[in-house]
Amino acid sequence: MFDSLQDKFQNVFKSLRLQTVLTEESVDETLREVRLALLEADVNFKVAKELLDRVRVKALNEQVRSSLTPAQEIVRIVRDELVEILGRKESLLTYSKDYPTIFLMVGLQGSGKTTTSGKLALWLSRKKRRPMLVSTDVQRPAAREQLAIIAKQIEVPCFAGEGITSPIELALAARKDAADRGHDILIIDTAGRLHIDEQLMQEVSEMQLKLRPSEVLLVADAMIGQDAVRSAQEFHERLGTSGIILTKMDGDARGGAALSIHHITGQPIKFIGTGEKYDALEVFYPDRIVSRILGMGDVLSLIEKAEAAIDQKAALEVHHKLRTNTFTLADFQDQLRQVRKIGSLDQMLGMLPKVGMLKNLKNVNADAHEKELVYLDAIINSMTPQERQNHEIINGRRRKRIARGSGTTVQQVNQLLKQYVQARKMMRSMSQSFLGRQLGKLNLPSNLTQAKS
Numbered sequence: 001m002f003d004s005l006q007d008k009f010q011n012v013f014k015s016l017r018l019q020t021v022l023t024e025e026s027v028d029e030t031l032r033e034v035r036l037a038l039l040e041a042d043v044n045f046k047v048a049k050e051l052l053d054r055v056r057v058k059a060l061n062e063q064v065r066s067s068l069t070p071a072q073e074i075v076r077i078v079r080d081e082l083v084e085i086l087g088r089k090e091s092l093l094t095y096s097k098d099y100p101t102i103f104l105m106v107g108l109q110g111s112g113k114t115t116t117s118g119k120l121a122l123w124l125s126r127k128k129r130r131p132m133l134v135s136t137d138v139q140r141p142a143a144r145e146q147l148a149i150i151a152k153q154i155e156v157p158c159f160a161g162e163g164i165t166s167p168i169e170l171a172l173a174a175r176k177d178a179a180d181r182g183h184d185i186l187i188i189d190t191a192g193r194l195h196i197d198e199q200l201m202q203e204v205s206e207m208q209l210k211l212r213p214s215e216v217l218l219v220a221d222a223m224i225g226q227d228a229v230r231s232a233q234e235f236h237e238r239l240g241t242s243g244i245i246l247t248k249m250d251g252d253a254r255g256g257a258a259l260s261i262h263h264i265t266g267q268p269i270k271f272i273g274t275g276e277k278y279d280a281l282e283v284f285y286p287d288r289i290v291s292r293i294l295g296m297g298d299v300l301s302l303i304e305k306a307e308a309a310i311d312q313k314a315a316l317e318v319h320h321k322l323r324t325n326t327f328t329l330a331d332f333q334d335q336l337r338q339v340r341k342i343g344s345l346d347q348m349l350g351m352l353p354k355v356g357m358l359k360n361l362k363n364v365n366a367d368a369h370e371k372e373l374v375y376l377d378a379i380i381n382s383m384t385p386q387e388r389q390n391h392e393i394i395n396g397r398r399r400k401r402i403a404r405g406s407g408t409t410v411q412q413v414n415q416l417l418k419q420y421v422q423a424r425k426m427m428r429s430m431s432q433s434f435l436g437r438q439l440g441k442l443n444l445p446s447n448l449t450q451a452k453s
């Protein structure tokens with residue numbers, strides 16, 4: 001998996017190692033080589049171009065972390081952008097509230113659809129689910145027989161539906177049988193064809209309409225590269241698939257389909273097939289795959305450490321400001337912006353001293369939460385620098401002005417000031433206990449512990 005790309009990337013980054021600064025020239029030279037490596041790996045040219053454009057902008061504009069060399073800095077940026085291209089986070093299966101949840105498996109003949117239906121059933125039963133299988137390929141008895149054999153081997157029931165000749169009738173009967181027998185999931189292995197054909201599309205659309213599946217999973221063969229991407233795109237346009245399972249990743253040394261399919265189709269890769277055995281199915285984790293592609297365990301862990309050090313440094317600065325009572329509204333705004341940038345409150349809370357008011361926002365839905373953060377930001381923006389440094393000078397007249405300037409009300413301004421004072425108090429007491437202890441344990445280099453005031 002990704003063998004050729006791994007070798008090429010190693011060489012590209014090796015030649016960067018001796019550079020002491022990132023110049024436009026050295027970045028361009030490196031990116032030319034990265035581009036070549038991606039195209040040789042059969043990555044879609046549009047995907048390669050977008051990836052490189054983003055890396056270039058970041059490489060030339062982002063502040064360089066003092067603890068990383070230019071080569072490591074480029075590896076970090078390429079890593080982040082590759083993760084983005086692959087979908088950022090793993091995508092989980094959706095289950096319905098009503099039993100049984102239905103997963104519809106679609107894909108071209110030979111893609112590995114039947115084998116993957118079995119693999120998925122085994123994966124689910126190992127997660128303590130009770131799946132049932134059914135094949136609706138009424139035109140190919142051999143395909144149905146194949147699924148029955150797989151089902152037997154993995155000890156998952158397979159609905160036979162003898163005598164039923166219509167695919168939709170078969171699926172409906174299987175659903176009833178699954179519900180009667182207490183199975184929580186029904187995996188439907190739909191018919192496979194060599195090409196996308198009209199009759200098959202209608203057949204699957206009808207199943208979607210009548211069965212309301214929680215997932216329509218497209219099974220695609222990674223070894224056929226960009227053809228897999230094209231067929232995934234077509235299936236998605238015709239049926240509105242919900243995710244992709246890329247099979248035969250073990251036989252694909254290049255990785256072009258894996259690196260392009262999400263970005264081109266907008267569909268998440270949910271699983272990858274990594275062998276012929278029935279347990280060779282893995283959840284697709286973009287970050288782990290990227291580590292595999294870059295194949296530089298040592299450099300990547302160093303980058304992670306540098307990133308953690310930056311978080312720790314920020315935490316230390318806040319800690320210091322709290323101790324010396326110099327945590328101002330401007331710092332408060334910085335923290336709020338971090339929350340918006342990171343997007344996840346949980347992550348933010350895990351990273352920095354806990355801000356009381358933000359914890360209260362935890363249960364608010366994401367939109368309302370985002371809106372609230374926008375208001376808070378606007379209010380602080382309408383303050384003068386003096387007001388941001390010293391909230392105590394903000395009297396009634398100033399509050400009115402701030403409200404007008406930020407398009408909010410005086411009550412909202414009052415509320416923000418109250419939240420700030422509360423947060424400061426809470427953080428101060430935390431910083432004296434929990435945070436202080438945590439920071440003490442970190443064993444940081446001395447230049448980091450001397451946080452500036």
Ligand code: GDP
Nearest residue numbers: 109110111112113114115247248273274275276
């Ligand atoms: P279908 O026509 O789409 O149902 O395809 P099959 O399930 O019959 O699979 C076609 C072939 O691909 C079979 O020989 C499978 O063993 C093989 N296959 C499926 N998934 C994988 C995989 O992840 N890795 C490898 N090496 N072979 C696979």
